[in-house]
Amino acid sequence: MRLARGWLNGGRRRPELVVPALLGGVLLLYFLLPFVAFLGRVGSTPIVAGLSTPDARQAIRHSLLTAPVSTAIATVFGVPLAYVLARQSFPGKRLVAAVVVLPLVVPPVVGGAMILTAVGRFTPLGSAAAAAGIPLTGSLLGVVLAQTFVAAPFVVITSRAGFGAVDERLEQASRSLGYGPLATFWNVSLPLARGSIVAGVVLTFARAMGEFGATMMVAYNPRTIPTQIWVAFIGGGIDAILPLALALFGLTLLVVTTLQRLGRLPAVVER
Amino acid sequence: MTLDIEGLGHRYGTERALADVSFGIEAGEVVAVVGPSGCGKTTLVQAIAGHLTPTSGRIRLRGEAVTDRPPEAREVGLVFQQSTLYPHMTVGENVAYGLGPQGIEPDERDAIVEEYLALVDLEAQRAAYPSELSGGQGRRVELARALAPQPDVLLLDEPLSALDRGLRVQLREEIARIQRETGVTTLFVTHDQTDAMALADRLVVMRDGAVAAVGQPRELYESPPTPFVASFLGRSIELPASVVDGDPPRIEVAGQERSVSTVPQQSPGATLRCYVRPSSLSIRPPREGEIGLSGTVQRVTDNGRHFAVTVRTTAGVELVVIQQPSPPAVDETVTVAVPTAELHLF
Numbered sequence: 001m002r003l004a005r006g007w008l009n010g011g012r013r014r015p016e017l018v019v020p021a022l023l024g025g026v027l028l029l030y031f032l033l034p035f036v037a038f039l040g041r042v043g044s045t046p047i048v049a050g051l052s053t054p055d056a057r058q059a060i061r062h063s064l065l066t067a068p069v070s071t072a073i074a075t076v077f078g079v080p081l082a083y084v085l086a087r088q089s090f091p092g093k094r095l096v097a098a099v100v101v102l103p104l105v106v107p108p109v110v111g112g113a114m115i116l117t118a119v120g121r122f123t124p125l126g127s128a129a130a131a132a133g134i135p136l137t138g139s140l141l142g143v144v145l146a147q148t149f150v151a152a153p154f155v156v157i158t159s160r161a162g163f164g165a166v167d168e169r170l171e172q173a174s175r176s177l178g179y180g181p182l183a184t185f186w187n188v189s190l191p192l193a194r195g196s197i198v199a200g201v202v203l204t205f206a207r208a209m210g211e212f213g214a215t216m217m218v219a220y221n222p223r224t225i226p227t228q229i230w231v232a233f234i235g236g237g238i239d240a241i242l243p244l245a246l247a248l249f250g251l252t253l254l255v256v257t258t259l260q261r262l263g264r265l266p267a268v269v270e271r
Numbered sequence: 272m273t274l275d276i277e278g279l280g281h282r283y284g285t286e287r288a289l290a291d292v293s294f295g296i297e298a299g300e301v302v303a304v305v306g307p308s309g310c311g312k313t314t315l316v317q318a319i320a321g322h323l324t325p326t327s328g329r330i331r332l333r334g335e336a337v338t339d340r341p342p343e344a345r346e347v348g349l350v351f352q353q354s355t356l357y358p359h360m361t362v363g364e365n366v367a368y369g370l371g372p373q374g375i376e377p378d379e380r381d382a383i384v385e386e387y388l389a390l391v392d393l394e395a396q397r398a399a400y401p402s403e404l405s406g407g408q409g410r411r412v413e414l415a416r417a418l419a420p421q422p423d424v425l426l427l428d429e430p431l432s433a434l435d436r437g438l439r440v441q442l443r444e445e446i447a448r449i450q451r452e453t454g455v456t457t458l459f460v461t462h463d464q465t466d467a468m469a470l471a472d473r474l475v476v477m478r479d480g481a482v483a484a485v486g487q488p489r490e491l492y493e494s495p496p497t498p499f500v501a502s503f504l505g506r507s508i509e510l511p512a513s514v515v516d517g518d519p520p521r522i523e524v525a526g527q528e529r530s531v532s533t534v535p536q537q538s539p540g541a542t543l544r545c546y547v548r549p550s551s552l553s554i555r556p557p558r559e560g561e562i563g564l565s566g567t568v569q570r571v572t573d574n575g576r577h578f579a580v581t582v583r584t585t586a587g588v589e590l591v592v593i594q595q596p597s598p599p600a601v602d603e604t605v606t607v608a609v610p611t612a613e614l615h616l617f
Contacts (some may be wrong), residue, residue: 167353169351169353169355170355170357172322172342172349172351172355173349173355174368175321175322175341175342175343176320176321176322176342176343176345176347176349177343177368177369177372177416177417178343178369178371178372178373178420179371179372180341180343181341183372187368188357191359192357192358192359
């Protein structure tokens with residue numbers, strides 16, 4: 001309501017924004033239309049019953065297990081990479097940056113196929129791991145591999161932009177005040193880039209939760225919510241996927257809002 | 272010697288930033304490094320603070336070689352042109368930040384923060400965030416933060432350049448007072464010769480990465496060792512001059528022959544570079560030991576406390592005379608008296 005009032009009379013009139021707002025509105029409508037149409041079918045399907053089947057419960061469990069692990073892996077390895085890319089120029093840096101976006105450019109199904117050729121059951125790495133009792137495909141670990149491959153670029157790209165916006169002199173001042181590079185990263189660079197890092201983590205998590213193409217290739221079983229949705233769709237059409245799709249929305253939304261709230265809690269940095 | 276720099280050189284790729292820079296600073300001394308932008312001042316500060324490893328040369332702090340030490344292992348306080356206060360910490364936390372690595376007890380740390388905030392007169396802002404401070408207050412907090420760990424040397428890299436004129440003069444005096452009270456050895460880098468002359472015990476004039484001159488401000492201003500120093504430190508007017516005779520030394524300045532005490536070159540006919548300060552010139556008939564140059568007044572600029580009168584001589588030289596009361600009118604024909612003793616010849 002406040003937003004609407006501000007837009008109509010309280011806010012400053014910005015006639016120059018009418019045309020961009022109209023153009024943007026078209027896209028917004030296009031986003032909303034399928035959502036509304038899809039959610040409009042909710043009344044016709046028993047949601048709770050659909051979610052209480054053993055298959056659905058297992059899929060939810062698997063997704064809630066794998067997506068956070070993939071996100072954690074992407075963050076632990078991605079944030080330091082982002083920092084190096086933001087701070088250091090070196091020969092071949094463009095190539096490294098290109099490698100980071102590669103998983104975004106490659107269609108997920110192809111990405112999955114690529115993972116299979118690298119760690120599949122008949123590759124040296126894959127067979128060795130399987131022999132040791134940790135199969136890299138057709139397992140939850142396989143799901144994590146697929147999700148990490150597809151979703152990790154988001155946290156790297158967003159964090160890199162965040163670190164890039166932190167003036168290097170703030171780090172130099174910290175070093176001159178007696179802190180080593182690690183303590184400086186922890187005390188200065190990380191808190192100041194926190195907003196961007198959280199945004200990257202959120203994007204990576206949402207992408208990992210919804211990952212289907214690569215997961216299907218690497219680990220069709222055990223099923224995650226997206227693969228189970230696919231199976232349900234083949235068997236029963238649109239209405240059959242409603243319960244799990246709603247669960248996916250709800251869970252992702254819950255985690256995303258929690259992360260954002262956590263990220264904002266102590267002293268938001270606005271410069 | 273608190274800070275001793277010996278043969279410091281640095282290159283960015285093939286570009287020379289510093290070449291054989293050597294000078295020292297005694298304990299408690301304020302030294303200003305001045306030079307036009309791009310002369311290597313910032314590279315010098317970065318090398319002293321340890322944020323850059325020089326290609327050649329040595330840096331000693333209190334007699335210890337620190338050239339290869341990381342910044343955190345040197346006792347150097349650093350204040351940049353732009354604010355580097357941490358926006359996610361309060362003023363008090365910012366000042367306390369540098370005390371952390373020294374392992375000081377919380378109680379004592381509190382007292383030190385209080386002491387340094389009092390030094391810059393900002394005790395009341397202790398709980399404020401940097402975004403709530405004015406530009407001048409922010410600068411003072413940075414000074415307090417840099418000084419609290421009691422560094423061997425305080426490095427100020429253009430600390431006044433981002434401020435407007437009034438605040439600049441005020442903060443310059445504030446820095447002078449803080450330096451007097453703490454006695455901290457200070458290296459002050461600036462492109463502004465007024466700031467440098469006002470604050471420093473000694474000047475290091477830099478040009479193209481090399482030291483052009485070192486000396487006391489007055490001494491460098493009154494008898495500049497090179498044409499560059501003459502034109503960089505304060506306004507200088509160049510007059511056409513040449514050698515008439517080497518022994519006894521006689522020169523020709525703006526078409527008039529005069530005896531001088533010494534000439535930099537002996538061979539008759541050699542062209543000289545001759546500089547004079549606007550403040551040495553006066554509009555009146557010449558007296559003993561002065562040259563009279565006649566010309567017409569081109570412009571009169573009111574600078575508040577004085578007038579700057581631009582006179583174009585019949586020989587085509589533009590002179591600027593600083594005159595206090597009643598300036599002549601534009602297009603008036605006047606005579607400018609130039610004291611021969613105040614000509615700087617190169």
